[in-house]
Amino acid sequence: MPTDVSTAAVTGKSLNDQQDTGESQGGLARLAYGFTQWAEKWFPDAFVFVILTTLVVTIADLAIGAAPLEIASGFGSGFWSLIPFTLQMAMVAITGYVVASSPPCTRLIAKLASVPASGPQAVAWVAFVSMGASYLNWALSLVLGGLLVRALARRVDLHMDYRAASAAAYLGLGSTWALGLSSSAAMLQANPLSLPKSISDISGVIPLSDTIFLWQSVVLYFALMIMSILVFYFAAPRGRHVKTAADMGVDVTSELTTDQKPTRPGDWFEFTPVLPILIVLLAVGYFWSQFAEKGLLATVSSLNNYNFFFLMLGLLLHRNIRSFLVAVSKAVPTATGVLIQFPFYGAIAAMLTHVVGSDGVSISHHLSALFVSIANGDTFPVVIGIYSAVLGFLVPSGGGKWIIEAPYVLQAAQDMQAHMGWAVQVYNAAEALPNLINPFWMLPLLGIVKLQARDIVGFTFTQLLFSAPVVMFLLWFFAQTLSP
Template identity: 80%
Template structure:
């Protein structure tokens, strides 16, 4: 057969395969984009759900016979109960952003951008990097992933679908972040100073060795990472389906962080590397003392130490005070939701756990009794996982939602003698799922890649369809290894 005929047949076959693949992807995209349009039209700001939840809990207290003044007292007394934890979570976001936007990280991103050789490889690579970074810090994952997408998009030797790659950059927060070191619930449970009394009296302190460092949790993390990379490799558009950054009107050549220069003699203090180095040397001495007395695990279990390390690392990587403060200024807007919503979560938790009805029983005890009645030790991970995933769409905050859920979830786990640490990890794995279709946490990433939620949610929705059954099965399967 002549060469040109062979090429023609191969081209026709490839075209037919691409057409079938395109039609199949359109079917999933139609469902996802239809959901996105509904969400954009009817889904209010996440803060509205906090207000509605507060009202619902107050009404529930009234329904069980609680006195209105007791409900109001619970609301007010609990409102400021999470101030330390609120600041800690805000610092997680700030320090992650500061580290990812530092000059050394920019050089690292440039090297990472040179690794993939094709568009689908690039998308899978972004997913891998994003989820890898999420184990250290969820904010680092978002910023590093977004900047990596922009860096790859600047390459002229490959065509990468900018929408799909941007969605891949979100996978760290949408799949694996809560199984890593910045897990709000795991860190909260491991820190007695941050643990509210309403939770401490049920479970006490649960060390990280019983949550994120369980081999079952680590295995779950790697399974999700592998599956996500594979899904995004095959879901990545090819050929005529590809929409590059230029196709979408996104300028990826503009500077994310404009370089700054010393303009007057008084600026020396802001630009010299001497001051950051001196401060970091003090921090090194502190961590040496902590490692010597508490060991590595005891040191990293402290959320304050975790944030302190990333803050000092950011200061060192930026090399001067001016660059560091500029990064902090840009990071602060990402903490808005945490700062304004967490006090309400504290108030909700107080109304759930401290306000008793006419029978002397709180809403928290009613809910825990409900879970105990419908779930034994075997199906507990599935029941709690599904519940946490659904509630996570309405309350998009891993730490704040844990404050609300923990009292009755942990009480139920205690009553049926389930593994308390695995109950935390069930929550962690399941509550990350709705992030894949909830635009709340997409905002920092979207600001970097200059897209809208509708541009990426079709791809993240596809990931949700694959991840959800895998997560629920593994939560049950690994839970069986911890039973008894």
């Protein structure tokens, strides 16, 4: 396929340079594609790993001498312990989708699509928008990024690689989301009403000022963003290596949102903007009172307030009840994994912390002792980071996995007198890394761009090769600047 002239002009490379660049990057892409083929053949659904983890913890409890009935009791009593948090995380996904698919956001996406002047620039631009949106809401970044990719694909002058751009739309969830306002672990630790007793007994409440609002965390976020944009700009295929949406068999002429009109008098209530505006005015009054009583930081630290804001914003942006409800119906499937898996995570957490062996000690205490024995104040961030990244590939859920890990990670941090808030951020930054190659959270995005995981994993795997060492180094480096 010939290279677009504007692409060559903007990038300052000749056609041969562009083709050589594509060839030099093909080795990594082929390696990642081979990994994806293996994963698609042998890797089961993420829910299987939840079941396997439950059984492994059961066996571990038996190994330390716990009574079978006590294990079963811990499983049952912990199963519904995360109901508030489960609903909160489901609403994060739903409200993010609703906002991104609203008509004003659709118009914003059209404006954003007019910015880049070449295919590689378009890929880098998608990465920037996705990671920027992820700081506010991880689901928003997926949907906004996916819709932006479709809008850019309609610009034939860009000659943009559709696979690379779709992979760039995933970077918000694959690199930076856990360092932002929708961080499951940080939000959980900052909300006493959502915090399980098994965790609060160890750490107590950890405010956002000690996690995502640490200057070290903010610098880490921007460092990852800059590096990711550069990686994707240079990794974007050029010249004959480009595969457009048409090449991938994807129709980008249709949109997810459609205009509807009333067909009967009774539809007036569903289509009038008056009712949404009145409800939003009530929400504005609520937030005004919250700001006056608790201040800005305490108000935004509440996960309920966070979801409430995005829900009201979605209602306002859709302007009528019918459009809002259509968006909600399309958004609900994005929360399927959260709804079915989080109860099992609650059960696993209880089995780790409340079930004790013959020596009167739980598995979480054994694990924290293990971390203390193999790590010290200097190596703790790297040890925990590597562990969280590896486990994150098996249990692809930031919030649910934190429920499992928090008891022994925070206990180990306390025993070594490490900064408790930075321990949360170590988890956050490292936990996002396996998302780059795990297809579980790709599903909402893939549904929008109409691709399969194997189409984009080659590019996200390339990003992982750069991100992993940088993240581990910065986690270690910034830990030296913090005191308990």
